[in-house]
Amino acid sequence: MAEVILRNLTKRWGDVVGVDDQSLHIRDREFLVLLGPSGCGKTTTMRMIAGLEEPTSGEVWIGDRMVNQDLPKDRDVAMVFQNYGLYPHMSIFDNIAYPLRVRHVTKDEIRPRVEDAARKVELVEFLDRRPRALSGGQRQRVALARAIVRTPKVFLMDEPLSNLDAKLRVLMRAELKHLSHELMTTTVYVTHDQVEAMTLADRVAVMKDGIIQQLGTPDDIYNDPANMFVAGFIGSPAMNLIKGSIKDGDFVTAGGRRLTPTGGKENHSVVLGVRADDIRISDPGEGRLDVTIYAFENTGDSTFLTVQWGTQRIIARGGRHLRKEQGDVVSITMDPDHLYLFDPGSGSRIRN
Amino acid sequence: MGRAWVRPPRVRDNILKYLLVAPAVVVVAVTAIWPLIEAARLSFTVGRLNRPGSLEQYLGWENYVWAVMEEPAFWNSVWVTAAYTFLTVALTTILALALALLLAPGGRLRSGVQTLLILPFAMSPALIGVSFRFMFNPEFGLFDAFFGALIPPLANVSWLADPILAFAVCIMADVWGWIPFLTLVLIGGLISVPRETLEAAQIDGANGWRVFRDVTLPQLAPVLAVVVILKSIFSLKTFDQIFMLTNGGPGTATQTLSHYIYFNGMKYGQIGFAASVAWLMVIPMIFLTYAYAKLVFRKDQAQ
Numbered sequence: 334m335a336e337v338i339l340r341n342l343t344k345r346w347g348d349v350v351g352v353d354d355q356s357l358h359i360r361d362r363e364f365l366v367l368l369g370p371s372g373c374g375k376t377t378t379m380r381m382i383a384g385l386e387e388p389t390s391g392e393v394w395i396g397d398r399m400v401n402q403d404l405p406k407d408r409d410v411a412m413v414f415q416n417y418g419l420y421p422h423m424s425i426f427d428n429i430a431y432p433l434r435v436r437h438v439t440k441d442e443i444r445p446r447v448e449d450a451a452r453k454v455e456l457v458e459f460l461d462r463r464p465r466a467l468s469g470g471q472r473q474r475v476a477l478a479r480a481i482v483r484t485p486k487v488f489l490m491d492e493p494l495s496n497l498d499a500k501l502r503v504l505m506r507a508e509l510k511h512l513s514h515e516l517m518t519t520t521v522y523v524t525h526d527q528v529e530a531m532t533l534a535d536r537v538a539v540m541k542d543g544i545i546q547q548l549g550t551p552d553d554i555y556n557d558p559a560n561m562f563v564a565g566f567i568g569s570p571a572m573n574l575i576k577g578s579i580k581d582g583d584f585v586t587a588g589g590r591r592l593t594p595t596g597g598k599e600n601h602s603v604v605l606g607v608r609a610d611d612i613r614i615s616d617p618g619e620g621r622l623d624v625t626i627y628a629f630e631n632t633g634d635s636t637f638l639t640v641q642w643g644t645q646r647i648i649a650r651g652g653r654h655l656r657k658e659q660g661d662v663v664s665i666t667m668d669p670d671h672l673y674l675f676d677p678g679s680g681s682r683i684r685n
Numbered sequence: 686m687g688r689a690w691v692r693p694p695r696v697r698d699n700i701l702k703y704l705l706v707a708p709a710v711v712v713v714a715v716t717a718i719w720p721l722i723e724a725a726r727l728s729f730t731v732g733r734l735n736r737p738g739s740l741e742q743y744l745g746w747e748n749y750v751w752a753v754m755e756e757p758a759f760w761n762s763v764w765v766t767a768a769y770t771f772l773t774v775a776l777t778t779i780l781a782l783a784l785a786l787l788l789a790p791g792g793r794l795r796s797g798v799q800t801l802l803i804l805p806f807a808m809s810p811a812l813i814g815v816s817f818r819f820m821f822n823p824e825f826g827l828f829d830a831f832f833g834a835l836i837p838p839l840a841n842v843s844w845l846a847d848p849i850l851a852f853a854v855c856i857m858a859d860v861w862g863w864i865p866f867l868t869l870v871l872i873g874g875l876i877s878v879p880r881e882t883l884e885a886a887q888i889d890g891a892n893g894w895r896v897f898r899d900v901t902l903p904q905l906a907p908v909l910a911v912v913v914i915l916k917s918i919f920s921l922k923t924f925d926q927i928f929m930l931t932n933g934g935p936g937t938a939t940q941t942l943s944h945y946i947y948f949n950g951m952k953y954g955q956i957g958f959a960a961s962v963a964w965l966m967v968i969p970m971i972f973l974t975y976a977y978a979k980l981v982f983r984k985d986q987a988q
Contacts, residue, residue, distance in 0.1 A: 383888055404887070406890045418882050418885035419885075420885070420886070422904060422906075432889035432890055435891045435899075479889070
């Protein structure tokens, strides 16, 4: 149990900047997700917490101790790797027992603790097998068991679900969520999957180019994105971003169409962000703007309409029972309460 | 417009496959199998080069019995070979492993120069023998002067005239020549050890030594076994280096089995006897080769 504090943490390899002067306070017992595209510095940040990577400058604190000079073995963290990092020459039991063995836990104590950890991840019947005899999901559970078999100060998870197939990933996600509630240990979780971030996190740090773009609850980053990158990265489908300007309190597209009232100051160059969910679809003439359907997709539980006017395309979500054809005309109306304006140059949010 | 090519006669796949391996089989048969069989036949004859007809004069197991029961020189070369093999295999493997750990990616000495390492391996064993002989020459030898300056009591030692030191020089030359190749093989083995397992062990709480002992070494074991077996085979066969460096001397202090066979067969003309000793030497070779083949051609190498 401990908080993790990063102070002005920087990692550079020559001219390449991995993490750029970032500070972050991870609270005790918090589940914090580092989210971002590949190469954004999220894994590097985690590896610096683990001690597998040495910071170029800045400090890493775990609990009330500055751990920059500590080896990974002395930091009392547990890590789950993307490729599991299991020891192929050891049985599952020995894999899970290894952290205890190297810490000189007595034999009598090891067995019950390993069995307890194996029970938590439902692996008890596999303890005699080797990792290669297990499926991907089972291997992932072994890696989890190895992490929870002792009570480290911090759990570090590096894209633990990304090597699993889609179905298994959803299952394991729920198991992780359940487990993390049970254990209540500070956890840092790295992923590029925004659904994992949304579902698991207490707070999410969205990273890009070595810089934390926004730190907030899943609610915050979904409903109140700090900039255009966060807005575009979070949510599936991605938020529609439309270039245009503000005239008389209305958003006007580059093609000159008055799309929706937004309020705000006159501005000749803004980007409007609107989520597919916040666009209402109605019959032609009934909404704000009549558009042609460029593509109609039915996912079973909802429908997605890519609509077009001029050269502009946006995506809107329709009801589960909506049926349209490519080329049909519909009318769209944007929910004025859920519109976001961004500065096209800096990408930062324009708040009214 | 005629067809530009003539349709080849149809060769059925199951015949073709034998045709394709046939040249290799012929080469092996002529250069390895036949000499082995012929040597086996000779080992049961009187087989003296200077006595016409003796190559067909059969003796039964006499040569073998003679070698094992009546020849102290045979047993001397057996012990020399055994000691030589054990020491060169152990030293080469340990030193090559240490070097590989330093030179592998992530190791402490990683640099662009490791390709230079292969140079000693590119030298022929005979050349290594000659150069070491010169370097240990009591009058103008480089190593002789070097060791003399480093350890004064060794200043007036004539290295190759002392049975134990001559043996040590032979081992030194062999280890020197073999380390590079085995280092490269082991670097390859180290690269194939997944990095995540090493990092997992560090985080699990293992110090450098335990990461090596518990995680690196077991995963390197198959490669290490191949290295040990290969090197054993080569050590057992050592001839040219010894021939150029000490010629088995002083006395018979460095006379390996190969050298003993050569001397009896070529110098003393006792081809039949030499063949029987050669066949005695085949026995450990077969075990080693079998173990090697089993490791290398293992079917279930799935991760």
